[in-house]
Amino acid sequence: MKSQSLKYSYLILILIFSCKPTNVKLTDNTETDLKIWYHKDYKRDNIPGISLEKFLSKSKTLKSNNQIIVAVLDTQIDTNHEDLKSAIWVNTSEIPNNKIDDDKNGYIDDVNGWNFIGTKSGDYTVWGNFEYTRFVREYTPIFKDKRREEITQNDVRNYDEYLRALKYQDKWYVYYKNFLRSLKYRSSLYYTAKDTLKHYFPKEDYTIKQLDSMYTLHKINDKTFKERRDTDDRDFGALISIMKITIETENNSIEKLEDKKTQIDSITHKNVNIEYNERIFIGDNEKVLEKGYGNGKINSKLSGTRRLFGHSTKVSSIIAANRNNNIGIKGFSDNIKIMPLSISPSGDENDKDVSMAIRYAVDNGAKVINMSFMKEFSLHPEWVIEAMQYAEEHNVLLVHSSGNDSFSVDTNPAYPSDYYYDNKEEVCNNFINVGSISAKLDSTFVSSFSNYGKKNVDLFAPGDKIYSAVPENKYTFDSGTSLAGPMVSGAAALIWLYYPDLTVQEIKQIILDSGTAYDIEVLIPSEKGKKTHFRELSKTGKVLNVYNAMELAKKINKLKRSK
Structure with missing residues (x-):
C-alpha cells in the first residue's frame, strides 16, 4: 500500500511557520536544566529540546477533558512506581483475577495490559533467541x-x-x-x-x-x-x-x-543456541497468529527470575510521568494512560508477539503505539506489516525507535519498517521512525549510537542523557533511541488530546512538518570523523518540536471545522 496524499496536505505546506535552519551554540546550563533539557526550547532556553515547556506555559487556557491511551510494546513495567502508578491503563470491563475473559476480547484477566511472553506456568520469559x-x-x-x-x-x-x-x-x-x-x-x-x-x-x-x-x-x-x-x-x-x-x-x-x-x-x-526455543515455555503455536497465549502479569516479582521491567518503566515515564506530584520527572500530560504490552525478553522480539500486541492495542482503544525496539532480521515480516496496516485502518499511530547500531537503516535491514523488503514501497502511512540527538549543538548533535537514514528515519528527538524513571521509585540518566521514540509518542498523544478529530495521517504529517531544522554539520555515526549536514540524516532533516506541532494542529483543526 503506497503512502496516500493527505486531504489537507496543501494547507500544511502553506501554514508551515518559522522552522528555518538556525546557526546555534550551546551555553552552560544548570543541573536542573540538564535533567529536563529535552523539554526546553532553543529560542527561549538556548537548549535544543522539544519545546514542551513552551507549549504548556502558553496554553494554560487551553483545556482538554479527554483521555488517550498509549500502548507501550516493551518489557514488563513497574506499575507501582510513584511517577507512573496513576497513569497505568485499567481495563474496566475485566474483573481482576477471576480467570474469566469478562470482556470477551480473547484475553483472560487482562486488567492492565498483557504479557505476550508469559509462560504456561505463570512465570515470564527471561531469555529469548536472537x-x-x-x-x-x-x-x-x-x-x-x-x-x-x-x-x-x-x-x-x-x-x-x-x-x-x-x-x-x-x-x-x-x-x-x-x-x-x-x-x-x-x-x-x-x-x-x-x-x-x-x-x-x-x-x-x-x-x-x-x-x-x-x-x-x-x-x-x-x-x-x-x-x-x-x-x-x-x-x-x-x-x-x-x-x-x-x-x-x-x-x-x-x-x-x-x-x-x-x-x-x-x-x-x-x-544464540539453535536448540533452545523459548516458545516451548510459552506454550503457543509459534507458526499461527492467535489470541490468548501468555498471561496478564505485566509486573511479575517471582522468585528466582531476572526482573525485566526497567526499560518499559523508563520509556513510559517519558510519555506519562505524573506532572503534579512534584517528584521525579514530568510526562506530557496526566490525561495519557499507558497500556503495557510485554513482548521483549533478553533477546529479540518475536514477530508473532509484535503483531498480536499491535492488534491488541488497536482493539482495546490505544491511539498511539510506542515501539522502542529494533532488530536486523524478521522471520515473519508479513505478520507485522498486516498488523501495521490494521492499525492505520483504525486510525492508530505507530512510533518506532530507529535503533542504536550507528548505521544507516537505508542500507542495513532494520525491523519493523514501513517499507517492503526491497525498500521501494511504503506499506502504510501511520509509522514514524525516530533517531536520537544530544543536547550539544555541535558536530556531536546526532547521538553517536543513533541509526539514521535519509529515506527510512523520519526525524530526530532527544535521546542522549535523558533523565527518566526506573523501578522501585528511582530515577537515572540513560541514552538510546528507545528514549527518543516516546518523545514523539507523547507529542502525538498530546495533539490528539486537544484535537481528537485529526486523522492519523494528519497527526504524522503535522509532527514531521513542524519540526525544527538546524543549520549544522554533524558527525555521521560510525563513519570515523566523516561529516554531513544534519538534514541529510533523516527524511525531514528536523527535530521534534511540540510547540510548533500544537500550533500547526490548531490551524489544521480550525480549517477542518470550517468546512
Whole structure:
C-alpha cells in the first residue's frame, strides 16, 4: 500500500511557520536544566529540546477533558512506581483475577495490559533467541547445502536472509563461546590473583599503572599471558593480567565478574543456541497468529527470575510521568494512560508477539503505539506489516525507535519498517521512525549510537542523557533511541488530546512538518570523523518540536471545522 496524499496536505505546506535552519551554540546550563533539557526550547532556553515547556506555559487556557491511551510494546513495567502508578491503563470491563475473559476480547484477566511472553506456568520469559538464530533454526532443514540456482523465485528472499543469518549465527556463537571461556578462566583465578598481589600491596590499593610495572619486574607481557592462558598457566604474569582486566571492566568487583559470567552463559546457551526455543515455555503455536497465549502479569516479582521491567518503566515515564506530584520527572500530560504490552525478553522480539500486541492495542482503544525496539532480521515480516496496516485502518499511530547500531537503516535491514523488503514501497502511512540527538549543538548533535537514514528515519528527538524513571521509585540518566521514540509518542498523544478529530495521517504529517531544522554539520555515526549536514540524516532533516506541532494542529483543526 503506497503512502496516500493527505486531504489537507496543501494547507500544511502553506501554514508551515518559522522552522528555518538556525546557526546555534550551546551555553552552560544548570543541573536542573540538564535533567529536563529535552523539554526546553532553543529560542527561549538556548537548549535544543522539544519545546514542551513552551507549549504548556502558553496554553494554560487551553483545556482538554479527554483521555488517550498509549500502548507501550516493551518489557514488563513497574506499575507501582510513584511517577507512573496513576497513569497505568485499567481495563474496566475485566474483573481482576477471576480467570474469566469478562470482556470477551480473547484475553483472560487482562486488567492492565498483557504479557505476550508469559509462560504456561505463570512465570515470564527471561531469555529469548536472537532473530538470526530463529531464522537459522527455521530454514536449515529447507536450505542447508542448497545452491541459489536450486531455489524457486518465491523462496529467494528467505534463502538470501538465511545465508545472511547463518553468517551472524556463526560469528556470534563463536564470539560468546570464547567470551564465556575467558570469563570462566578469570573467575577461577580471581582469588588466587588477589591473594598473590596482597603480598606486594597489603592495602589492595594498586592501580593499572602499578600492575603494569610488575610485568617488567617479572619480564612478562600481555602477549605471553594470552599464549599461556589456554594452558591454564597460573604464573605471576597471568595473575597480573587477570587483575588488570577485572579492574578495567568490572572495577575489581568479583560480584560484577560473576554476574557478567552468568549473563554471557545465558546468551551462549539460550540467545544464540539453535536448540533452545523459548516458545516451548510459552506454550503457543509459534507458526499461527492467535489470541490468548501468555498471561496478564505485566509486573511479575517471582522468585528466582531476572526482573525485566526497567526499560518499559523508563520509556513510559517519558510519555506519562505524573506532572503534579512534584517528584521525579514530568510526562506530557496526566490525561495519557499507558497500556503495557510485554513482548521483549533478553533477546529479540518475536514477530508473532509484535503483531498480536499491535492488534491488541488497536482493539482495546490505544491511539498511539510506542515501539522502542529494533532488530536486523524478521522471520515473519508479513505478520507485522498486516498488523501495521490494521492499525492505520483504525486510525492508530505507530512510533518506532530507529535503533542504536550507528548505521544507516537505508542500507542495513532494520525491523519493523514501513517499507517492503526491497525498500521501494511504503506499506502504510501511520509509522514514524525516530533517531536520537544530544543536547550539544555541535558536530556531536546526532547521538553517536543513533541509526539514521535519509529515506527510512523520519526525524530526530532527544535521546542522549535523558533523565527518566526506573523501578522501585528511582530515577537515572540513560541514552538510546528507545528514549527518543516516546518523545514523539507523547507529542502525538498530546495533539490528539486537544484535537481528537485529526486523522492519523494528519497527526504524522503535522509532527514531521513542524519540526525544527538546524543549520549544522554533524558527525555521521560510525563513519570515523566523516561529516554531513544534519538534514541529510533523516527524511525531514528536523527535530521534534511540540510547540510548533500544537500550533500547526490548531490551524489544521480550525480549517477542518470550517468546512
